[in-house]
Amino acid sequence: MGDHLRTAESRKEAGRFEDEKFVRFHRRVFAEACVSDEPGYPDWGWTESERVDVGRFNDFRDQAERLLMTRSHDSDPSGWEDPRATLFLNEWDDLIEDARYVFVYGFPWDVAEAMQWLWIEEFLRNPEYAYRIWDFYNQRVRDFYVKHADRCLLVNMNAVPADLERFVFLLGKLGIGSTDVGLAEVVEAHKPKSTEGQKSWIETAVVGNLRSRSTEGPLRARWINVERQDPLIDLTMLAWPDSAKLLTELDGLADISGDGFWQPRPIKSRLLRPDATDEAPVDISVITPCYDQGAFLIDAIASVERHAPPICELIIINDGSRDPRTLEILERLKGAGYFVFDQENAGLSTARNQGIALARGHYVLPLDGDNRIRERFLQEAIEVLDSSPEVGVVYGDRQDFGLHHKTQQVPDFDLFELLKDNFIDACAVLRKQVWIDCAGYDTSFRDLQDWELWIHAAELGWRFHHLPQVTFDYRVRPGSMSKMIDSIDVWEEFCKRIRKKHPDFYWTVAVGRIEALKSELKSMNSQLAEKNREVRQLESELKARNPIEEKDREIQALLAKMQALKARLGEREAELSRITSSFGWRLLGRYGQIKYRYLLPVYRLFGHVPAAIKEPNARAE
Template identity: 30%
Template sequence: MPTNAPLIITGMHGSGTDAISRYLQSAGFHFDVNSEKALNSFQTKINRSACKGGHKGIPDWGYTEDLKFNYAKIESFHSVGKSLFTHQPNNLAWHSPNSAITLDFYSTLLPNANFILVYQNPWEVKQALIQSGNSIIEQNPQYVYDIWNWYNSHILEFAKSNSEKSILISSNAFIQEPYKVAELLHQKWGYKLDRQKARDYSFYTPEPISREYIPKLRNEFFSESKNKELLESLHNMSALKFDAKSTTALSNLISVIIPCYNQGHYLDEALYALRTSTNTIDDIIIVNDGSTDSTTIEILDSINESNIQVINQINGGLSNARNSGIKASKGKYILFLDADNKADTRYILEAIEIMERDDKTAVVYANPRFFGEHSLMRTVKDFEITELLNQNYIDACTVVRKEALDQIGGFDESMKLGYEDWETWINLHKHGWKFHHIDKFLFDYRVKDQSMVTNSNKPENREKIVSYVCRKHIELYKSNIEQLIPKMVKNYAELESLCIERQGIIDQLTTNLSKYQNIPALKAIKNNSTIKKIANLFSK
């Protein structure tokens, strides 16, 4: 197929089509705002016309309560559509949720077009639409599962009949492996995307979705067998699938350790995926490390679940809290999860499968999605000891073999300033254990805007930490010195170049501000304490 063939991305509203479109745009696809506006307006007219005579519903989406959709009406739009698409660029990419029920029409109208068909877990779609502010959905939440079935039945049938020109993907899986979509488009249809841009995840903006009612919504969906059958059919046919099920039984295999110091207000989110997993986790340990916050204490006291154990202790620091959890754990493997972060249960499942295949692997780690004050997705490197000796790039949210932790005595409790996880990874490598990187986004790291420079990254503290780690593992550093020094020099040169670049920006801003220093509004900006802090940080 030609690489400039039009690409149509469709799926029910709230299913993640927008995120996939933003990603593909950043990877090199051409999405024209004016074209999309005209084409979506055209699709809305089709839906309204085909829904005439139907009972209530959302005609703009092609849905009525009695599912009255007159397909004969669509043919009258053929000549208008042909004319409309004639004036679009050859490499058009079109994001159109409303077109999901008229795919055969567009397949005929654009015989060389390719289709990305998107679906998402229906209970998450419902929660997203309820929170989107759509007044019709707010008044008629029962519509969502009917529309989900209506749209996805069409999508599934089209995928079955047009496998050569369609790719069915789960947006739940996409958010774990975005680059897989670019790979699929290249492998199947020959679209040539910039590999570097395909690994740029600046499109990512996590939706602020409340998890409070998700279990209820999921149970509501599965109350009807036809719903379950459709979702399973979508999973089975998906080229990029997110299957919550696994043959791996987690009982006695995994313990989850969550240190908590005055972070009780985040615990519900941290526990959400663990509580709602179809694979029951029997051993969740929350270590209350001497919390003084009344809200945290109240939340911890209210936990009454047989598989969650709360350990109360005087404040001993992060290493001590994790070690307390390790001692109390029953599992063969341990997931370390900070109280303010979130982890996907697929992380646990994949990590266990990896370590069950290789008894020399002790640490499995994945890529983080950052959320909170800042949002981004960051790909971390595969394991390399010189890179690890140079800097810690493996987050504490890992799945670790308990036997290996016992061998090294757990986390170093003398490291009160931080980076105790870095020292642990170095220690495990020194004892002969292997590491495995899962190149997927499987956990969420919360970014909190507490201070511009964290305590552990203050220069005087960072120096103490690095000196201690180097002294403790001096032989390992010596044996890797030839590879390590060039790497350190390169990193320093890159940092120096970045600082010079930023200093140039600050100098230019200062020059521009000085030209207009008598303007009251600019005076206020220049004197703003936060602006001054940023300027001082960059100048250093």
């Protein structure tokens, strides 16, 4: 609705169909209504204290009335979309007589995922914000709907596309559109004036919006039946029970409910624990260190639950977290059966070493708490390691998301390149024996311990295997370790230390590289000499062919001249033919006949014949 809709931003797949004028208006009000200099995201009217002075709306009442006047003739029905209006529902309701409201709510786990794709640093640093903002907005939706249900529609984002006919019918009952015609007629009757030829305002402003908000693969994949409920749903309900309760209330009130897409249920991990009393073999152990940032941990665990093979154990190492919310989430995970090992803060490499030491699996995967594994990664890595005993490490490509989105394709293994640059992420499957042979991660290194481990493993003769596919999602966020490692000082310090720790290996590889280059150079020189011989042979043949080619050119020139003469001869013959066949030529011939028949005897009689009419064969006297 309206003709000033926000278009797609440079890094979004689709626009959000929000009305630009109303967005700017609400932002002006929030600038006065929110607590200044408080953490949060005031552009949406939310700060950590959750105090917003909605009464400041009245200071902008005249502007609001003028804005409404601009909408009174824009479309039929008139209206706008801007989620920010949710915080001023009562204020708008006082201004608009007999207003109608369409509330569209999403699942909190989908909203949290979508907010990680907005390139907004506040959300990348604080994933907890997503759930608090979802609660903050939807509590107001619930309260307003309960009071004014006769003038409102409450629908679930995921459920509407599957029940579009009912949605249009409900709009008609609300006085928006008509209940007496089908979907096609409603669609045809409500085309927006400013987007001629595009979808109907219903499809564009609502259904298209809902679908655009679920374009990311992780979201679309979660439109599932309850019997195949995604583990992220269960883990979200575990970590954010207030959101679960509010979602249940919304589903109970909704005109088109989302309760068929999920259900609250007790969570029980299917993953094994290292302290199990049975002696059953474990294929692979996933080691996930956690230092604060517990909200990210939920996403990582969900990916393991979703994609791990049947015989897999998960070991969470709490590396001395101090954040109260993280500690609360860890306790909830323990209560759900997950294995969490608590230790004093000792750093990432020590946490990984502790987890691998506890692991029962033949193979291990270090998975950072803010990353996610992809489907089939663990299964394919296990297949490679089972079939190739000389291979110690299996790695793949990665998908960056967060501050930027990019697929990082890494090369097949090259030892010399590994010594120059680390192209293998820590999220790689390795044999536990590799870790044992290398005596674990070197905790004396402040950063890049995984790179040192790969170099050490290569020095011991272990082979590496590259899977040419994206095997995990790597979260790039402000202040992440990968950003700090980009420092030149950190890089130079590591390079000095790693060469000092493995001097013989670097020397051996360097000498081997030099010898390989010498061999390659020798081969190239041999090839060059062969090419030179071929060139000389061709030059010799060319010289032998030169006289023949010269004569050939002379012949061609003579033939060209002959062709020119033939052409001229043809022109003359044609001209002669035209002359001899003309009327004038025939008349002249008749004259010659008369001349020789009648005039010649007369001249002979008088003894004088003019030279011009002598017989052609007459001899001179």
